[in-house]
Amino acid sequence: MRLESEALKEKILALSPDEKAIIAQEVWDSIEHFIDPEVEKAWLNEAEKRWQEIEEGKVETVPVEEALRQARNSIIK
Template sequence: MSSNLESLQVEIQKLPFQERAILIQNLISDLDNSEDTDSEELWIREAERRYQQWKEGKIQSKPASAVFREALVKFR
C-alpha cells in the first residue's frame, strides 16, 4: 500500500460513522458506474459459486432481517 493511500485511510478512519458510510456508498457507486466489466464478471462468478455451495448444503443461508439486525448491532 502506498504511503498516500495509508495516510488517506488514517484520515478516513477519523471521520464519523455516517460520513464514512456516505463515502463508501459514493465509492461503490463510482465503481459500479465504471467501464470495468471484469469486476462485473467476477461478481457473477462469485454469486454462482456461492449459490452452488448453498445448493450442495455446504453453506447455510439466513434471513435478510437477521443479517441487517447483526449489522446494526456490529456497527453501532
C-alpha cells in the same frame, strides 16, 4: 501510497461509522463499472451454489470466530 492519499485515508478513518459507510459506498459506486461482468456473474453463481448447499444441508456453516481462528492458525503454521 502518496502523501495526499495517506492524509485522506487518515481523515476518513477518523469519521463516524455512518460517514465512513456513505463514503465507502460512493467510492465503490465510482469504480463498480471496472468489474468484469463475467467475473461478477461467476461469483454470483458460486454464492448461489453455496447457499443452495447450505439450504439442502449438504454443508455445515462455521461461526465467523471459528473461521477466523482457523485462518489465523493456518497462517501461523
